[in-house]
Amino acid sequence: MPTLRIALAQVNSTVGDIRGNAASVRRWSREAADAGAHLVAFPEMMLTGYPIEDLVFRNSFVEASRQGLRDLAAGLAADGLGELAVVVGYVDADGPPAISSDAAPGSGRRDASALLHRGEVVATYYKHHLPNYGVFDEDRYFEPGDTLTVVRLGGVDVALTVCEDIWQAGGPFTAARRAGVSLVVNINASPYELNKDDVRLALVQRRAVEAGAAVAFVNMVGGQDELVFDGDSMIVSETGELLARTGQFGEELLVHDLDLDPRASEPGPSALKIDRVATGVTLAPPADTRRGGIAERLSDEAEIWSALVLGLRDYVNKNRFPSVIFGLSGGIDSAVVAAIAVDALGPERVVGVSLPSGFSSDHSKDDAADLAKRTGLDYRTEPIQAMVDAFLANMSLSGLAVENLQARVRGVILMALSNQEGHLVLTTGNKSELAVGYSTLYGDSVGGFNPLKDVPKTMVWQLARWRNTQPGTPPIPENSITKAPSAELRPDQKDSDSLPDYEILDPIIKGYVDRDLGRDELIAAGNDPALVDRTLRMIDLAEYKRRQSAPGTKISGKAFGRDRRLPITNLFREGV
C-alpha cells in the first residue's frame, strides 16, 4: 500500500497581492518539502486572495492570476521544488486571449484548482458547486465546472475539488467514488462562524464515506474586510475517522502520512464527467512516520476573541495602517475594543482618547485611565466642551440634537487626529446598538473598522469576563464590566431609559436579524408583544444608519453601490 505524505498549508493570503501570495506558496512549499511531503495543498484562491468580488470582471486581474500561476510553477522548479506536487487555488478563465469585458457577468470565469509539478501546470479543476447565499455570490462571478479532475500520483488516484463541492451531496464526491479515487483534496476559503468547526467535521466525515475515499480539507486563515477565515484544516479517512486536524486562526503546516489503497472505479450515475490526468509524481516511501495530530478545540469565548483579534489585525496590516485610534469612554464597549486592539497590534500601535464632556462622570475618566495603565496603550485626553459650546452659542439646539452634537464633536476630533497622524479610527458600537440604531450617525459611528460590529452586548460582557481570566494583567477594569451602561449625553442617562435590558433585547434581535423570524413567531417564542413591536420598528428604521453611505439614483451602466462590489482591502491596486 503506497504512503502519501500530504501537507496541508493553512496559510494567510491577501486579496489582490498575487506576487506576495505566490511568494508565500514558495516559502511554505519549501517547508513541506523539508518535511518530506509528496504533495502540499494550499487554500482556495490562494493566489488571488478570497473573496475578490467584482475584481473578477477585470480581465487584467484574471490574466494576472493565470500568468501568476504559470510563473509560480516555474518559480517552484527554480527553487528546486519541482518534484513536490503543489495544489493551489487561483482564478482562471476559459482560454486565452482575454475574454471580452462585454461578456455576460461570470461567463467563462472559473474558481479553479491546479496541480503544479516540475515547473508545469499539470492539471486543473473548476469548482462545480457555486454557493450563492449568505456572504457568497458565486453565481454572479463564476461558471461552474462539469468535470472532476483525477490525477494519478505514484499509482494512486486523487481527485481535486474546491470548497462548496464538499457541502452538497451527490456532486463531485459521488463522482470521486465512481472514479475510484483513494483521496479527495478539498481546498477551501470557508469563513468563520461560531461553532462552524463542529459542522465542518461532520460534513467532511459524511463526504468521505460518500466518496469511499480519504478527504484532505485545507482552509485559508486570515481576515478580509468583514470575513475571517479560521483554518480548521483536517484529514479524514474513507471510513469517516478523523486522522489529523489543525488549530484555528493561525498559519500552520499539517503533515500526515496517509496509507492509500488503489481503488477500483465503481459503475453508477454521476453528475460530472471524469478527466484522468497522468503525472510524473512518485511516492518514495518515507523513512519515518508523520502523524499530524488533532488540535484541541477552543471555548466559544476564545474562538470569538481570536476571530476579532485576527480580523482587526489583518484589516489594519493588509491596508497598511500604522496604528488605530478610538474614543475611550470608560464603558464596556470601548474597553473591549481596546483589549482586542492591544492583543492584535501591541500597545504601541493603539491610541485611546478620553473625550470628556460636562456630562462625563468621574468614574468614566478613571476607568478609561485605569484601562490605559493596564494595557499600556497611548492614552490622551481631549475635552469636548469648548467645541460643543461653540455650536450651542451659534445655533438653537435642544434635546436629541444636543445629545448627538456631543457624539459628533467627538467624531470630528478623532477624524482630525486621524488626518493629522495617520491612525485608522475604530468604531466601538456593538451589534445590539447597531441593530436598534442606538448610536449617533456621524458621531460614535465614525470609523473605518468596528471590531464589535457583529457582537451583541451580552456577548461583549461575556468576552470581557473571559479575557480577564487569561494569563497576564486583566486588561479590563472590573468597574467597566459591572456598571450600568450609559451614553452619558445628558445628566444621569442610562441605556435602560431608551432600551429594554440587553438580556431581553438580544434574543429578539437574534430572532429577527439572524433567523428572519416575523413578529408572530417572536411573540410565540415568549417575547412580550409590545416589546417585540417596539424593537422590530427600531431595527427596521435603523437600516439607513447601518448603511451610512448615502444611496443615490443610478443612471449609468455601473453605479457605485449594488452594481459594483469590491473588496476594500485589495492590494491589486498596487498593480492596477
Next chain:
Amino acid sequence: MPTLRIALAQVNSTVGDIRGNAASVRRWSREAADAGAHLVAFPEMMLTGYPIEDLVFRNSFVEASRQGLRDLAAGLAADGLGELAVVVGYVDADGPPAISSDAAPGSGRRDASALLHRGEVVATYYKHHLPNYGVFDEDRYFEPGDTLTVVRLGGVDVALTVCEDIWQAGGPFTAARRAGVSLVVNINASPYELNKDDVRLALVQRRAVEAGAAVAFVNMVGGQDELVFDGDSMIVSETGELLARTGQFGEELLVHDLDLDPRASEPGPSALKIDRVATGVTLAPPADTRRGGIAERLSDEAEIWSALVLGLRDYVNKNRFPSVIFGLSGGIDSAVVAAIAVDALGPERVVGVSLPSGFSSDHSKDDAADLAKRTGLDYRTEPIQAMVDAFLANMSLSGLAVENLQARVRGVILMALSNQEGHLVLTTGNKSELAVGYSTLYGDSVGGFNPLKDVPKTMVWQLARWRNTQPGTPPIPENSITKAPSAELRPDQKDSDSLPDYEILDPIIKGYVDRDLGRDELIAAGNDPALVDRTLRMIDLAEYKRRQSAPGTKISGKAFGRDRRLPITNLFREGV
C-alpha cells in the same frame, strides 16, 4: 378575429406596502374597466414592490404577499371588477404552510405572476430566467419556474411571463411559439439606465418574432433606494411592429385594441413545460376603437433629469421625510441638487444652507443667494468660522486636517438642523469626486441621499445648461456653471490643483469603473500613462470612503453587511 382590449398599468408601487399597493391595483383596475379593457396588466412584484432583497427570507413577508393576493382578488370582485382579467406580480412560495426559516436560501420562493378573475386566483406563473448580474441577485432569492402558463381568454391563448424571461432567447418565448399563443404578457421591474429604452424596444421586437405572437411589455415606474424604474411600457405585434408605447417616469394607463388570431401550436423542442388554464374571461367586441399611441422619446438630459427628480422624490416621500436640507455653496453641484430638489418636492420642502468660512469667496455667497431667489427655496446662512476656531484653539492641526475640519463642521451643522427640524440631509458630491475620493469623509459626504451619486462632473454641467433652457426662470446662476470648481477649503484652492481636468478624468473613470478596463487597456485607448496610474490609485484607495459604514468581523450566522441585504425604503416595517 377576436379583439382584446388590453390595458397596461405603468404604476408606482412601494416596497413592503402590500396594502397600499393592492389599493393602487384596485384604483387602476377601475380605470381600466371604465376604459372598456378586457385585461389589465400590472408590473412585476406589484404587490410587494421591487426589489425586496432579503425580505424574501422572512416567511411572514411571503405569507403577507400570498394572503394579499387572495384578498386583492376578492377586493376586485367586491368592487364590481370581477369580470376584468387582472395580471399582477407578487411573491409566492411553494405550498402552504409557511416554508421553514432554515430552508436553503431562495428555496421555494418564487417571483410570480397571477391572473385574477371573478374573485379568484385563476392562474399563476413562476419566472423562469432569474437575473444574477449588475443590480440583480435573483439566484439568491428565488427558484426558477419550469412551466409556461398559458391562459385561454375568449378563444385566444395568452402566455404569462416575467421580466428577465424576455432578455434571453430560447426560453419562455420559444415555449410560447410551441404553445401557439397569440399574445405574451411580460410584466417588468426593469430599472432605468441611460438609453436603455432603445435596447428594450429592439429586444421586445426580437422576442415577438421568436414567439410569433404579440408582446405586451409593462414596466414599473418609481424610485426605490438607488434604483429608478422608468416605465417605457409597450405593445409590439407578432411581426415586431411597435403598436403603442408609454412615456417614461410617470404613472400611465396604456389602453390598446389588439386583434388576435388564434394560433396553432407548433411542434419542436422547448425548455419549459406548458400548463394550459381555461378561464371564464370573455372578449365582448368593443363598441369603439382604442389605440394607445406612441409617446415621443426624451433627450438624454431630459431622461437623466427626470430619473434624478423621480429618484429623489420617491426616496423622500416613501420614507416619509417632510423636507430636505443641504449645504448651498454657490458651486455647480449643490446648485444642480437644489434645482432637482425643487423640481421633485417644490421649494417649500427644500432648505439650502450657506455655510461660509473665512475662505469662502464673495461670489460663492452671492451665487447661493441668487439660486435661492430663482428657485424660492428656504435659504439660510450659518457661518462656520466660530466652530472651526474652537477646534483649532484646542488641537494642533495643520494642512489636510484643517481643510477636512471645515467640511466636518458643516456636516455637524447640517445634521444638527436635521435632528432639530426633521429634514433629510442631502449629499451633493458627484460621481467623479466620489470615484477619486475628492471629498471629506463625514464632511461633505454627510447625508442620507445623494442625487448626484451616479452623475459624472461633466454631466453635471451638461444637466445645468439643459435645465436652464427649460420653461420658467432658469434656476441655476450662470456664474455657478462657468466658474472654475473649488472646494474653498484653503485660499485660492481649485479642483485642478489636485485633479486632472474633468474632461480628461471622466473618461478614465468611465473606463475603469463602468467598463472594468485595466491599466493597459486605458493607456491603449489614448490616456496618459502617468495620469491613468494616478487616477486608478485614487479610485482604488477611495473604496473605504464610498463605503463609509465601517466593516467589522463577522462572527454570527447573520452579520450586518454582506450577509443581510435589505431595502432602506421598506414600509413592511409598518406591519413587521
